Amino acid sequence: MSSRLRALTLDLGPVDPGAGGTHFPHGGLAGALEHPDALCWIRRGEGHVGFGDAARFTAKGPDRFIEAEAWWKQLLLDADVEDEVRHPGTGPLAFGSFAFSRISAYESRLIVPELVVGVREGRAWATQLTADGSRPTRESLRAAVGHWTAPRSAAGSSSAGKPGAANGTHLAVRPGSLGEQRWMAAVASGVRHIRAGELEKLVLARDVVVEDDGGIPRALVLRRLASAYRDCWVYGVDGLVGATPEMLIQVEGRTAQARVLAGTLDRRDADGAGPGYAERVLAGSPKQRHEHQIAIESLTTALEPFAEALNAHDEPFILELPNVFHLASDVKAELAEIEGHVPTPLALVNALHPTAAVCGTPTQVAGELIRELEELDRGPYAGPVGWLDGAGNGEFGIALRGGVIEGTTAARLYAGCGIVDGSSPESELAETWAKFRPMLEALGVER
Numbered sequence: 001m002s003s004r005l006r007a008l009t010l011d012l013g014p015v016d017p018g019a020g021g022t023h024f025p026h027g028g029l030a031g032a033l034e035h036p037d038a039l040c041w042i043r044r045g046e047g048h049v050g051f052g053d054a055a056r057f058t059a060k061g062p063d064r065f066i067e068a069e070a071w072w073k074q075l076l077l078d079a080d081v082e083d084e085v086r087h088p089g090t091g092p093l094a095f096g097s098f099a100f101s102r103i104s105a106y107e108s109r110l111i112v113p114e115l116v117v118g119v120r121e122g123r124a125w126a127t128q129l130t131a132d133g134s135r136p137t138r139e140s141l142r143a144a145v146g147h148w149t150a151p152r153s154a155a156g157s158s159s160a161g162k163p164g165a166a167n168g169t170h171l172a173v174r175p176g177s178l179g180e181q182r183w184m185a186a187v188a189s190g191v192r193h194i195r196a197g198e199l200e201k202l203v204l205a206r207d208v209v210v211e212d213d214g215g216i217p218r219a220l221v222l223r224r225l226a227s228a229y230r231d232c233w234v235y236g237v238d239g240l241v242g243a244t245p246e247m248l249i250q251v252e253g254r255t256a257q258a259r260v261l262a263g264t265l266d267r268r269d270a271d272g273a274g275p276g277y278a279e280r281v282l283a284g285s286p287k288q289r290h291e292h293q294i295a296i297e298s299l300t301t302a303l304e305p306f307a308e309a310l311n312a313h314d315e316p317f318i319l320e321l322p323n324v325f326h327l328a329s330d331v332k333a334e335l336a337e338i339e340g341h342v343p344t345p346l347a348l349v350n351a352l353h354p355t356a357a358v359c360g361t362p363t364q365v366a367g368e369l370i371r372e373l374e375e376l377d378r379g380p381y382a383g384p385v386g387w388l389d390g391a392g393n394g395e396f397g398i399a400l401r402g403g404v405i406e407g408t409t410a411a412r413l414y415a416g417c418g419i420v421d422g423s424s425p426e427s428e429l430a431e432t433w434a435k436f437r438p439m440l441e442a443l444g445v446e447r
């Protein structure tokens with residue numbers, strides 16, 4: 001039986017070893033990703049890495065966000081917290097991953113780690129958490145940091161280990177639920193439904209499975225994503241791993257922010273085309289602008305009831321990633337107090353998910369067509385993934401550009417595309433390959 005939650009947070013000093021700071025095995029926070037099951041949330045070298053399992057909540061169904069929120073509140077009620085750092089993410093913290101669909105078989109989850117190491121503005125900190133009656137101390141916390149972040153010699157976890165083909169193991173990519181031809185037929189069918197006026201936009205996804213008989217090197221995949229996709233949020237929650245460029249909602253105090261994406265150009269198609277090409281193809285295309293506008297409206301309409309003030313960029317900007325360019329817009333809101341409370345990250349997630357960037361418009365029609373046409377349980381793909389603390393702060397991205405590790409030797413990768421009137425099945429198929437690329441490369445698959 002678990003007892004009350006106890007948390008101790010200590011400052012570990014600057015991360016820069018030159019300044020006498022914290023030494024993670026490979027430098028920076030991603031260097032703390034040694035343990036194969038580490039929980040991860042990293043962007044531009046900062047964020048949190050968690051280890052162990054002090055407490056866990058799982059749920060399925062339409063109320064998964066609300067039930068998770070109630071569990072977290074209950075756990076915090078009599079928590080014993082000593083926090084010498086006191087900024088977002090310190091003190092009690094849970095990592096979370098939620099199913100895209102209310103009818104998914106995937107268990108949505110919140111995990112309170114036994115240890116969290118974090119970096120913010122160049123300084124490292126650590127929190128030890130217990131729910132077994134023991135009390136964290138300065139000594140036990142420092143011992144836990146040493147234990148969980150120590151370099152490991154197992155294959156695939158050392159920085160020298162290369163994944164997949166480069167390591168001499170056998171790698172294969174096989175089709176998932178639908179092969180390419182059937183998926184393109186589903187896209188064509190989606191376009192027909194749009195032309196018939198049933199809906200404006202639909203996001204259709206597909207999966208592929210990467211098999212590596214040498215074992216999926218989870219920690220190494222996360223480290224590779226954190227180094228190659230620095231502008232994305234790199235997430236790892238149990239088997240779910242990836243690097244998302246899309247922020248569903250980020251809450252710090254009373255400020256909430258989101259990054260809405262829709263409109264994609266494969267970098268390989270832009271190579272050599274000269275400066276301004278992505279701008280012309282994305283921002284200059286009525287189809288891409290329309291798709292993007294639908295995504296922004298779906299987010300702002302859902303966020304408005306929680307906001308005192310809300311700002312979205314008038315003009316989308318071009319987000320440049322190693323694999324693709326996106327049309328992007330940042331939205332910022334000053335949260336309103338509702339019945340004396342600022343809405344929590346999970347209350348906002350409950351209201352915002354699923355946005356038109358991953359489902360479509362209208363939501364219900366798109367959701368039903370997704371079930372019919374994809375023939376796929378999306379599981380946590382395109383669902384919210386992130387963390388929340390005990391003070392009402394948190395970040396939930398949309399679990400894109402990722403996959404789920406199945407067993408020890410397979411990873412199921414997911415990618416989807418916004419379909420509007422005028423979408424071509426062949427181009428959308430090519431776009432899914434561009435969106436699989438971050439994971440394929442991190443797994444060592446050359447394509």
Ligand SMILES: C=C(O[C@H]1C=CC=C(C(=O)O)[C@@H]1O)C(=O)O
Pocket residue numbers: 203205246261262263264326356357358400401414415416417418419435
């Ligand atoms: C659904 C995905 O991407 C979404 C986010 C950005 C751009 C998108 C697009 O241009 O279609 C998608 O809406 C995915 O990566 O699986």
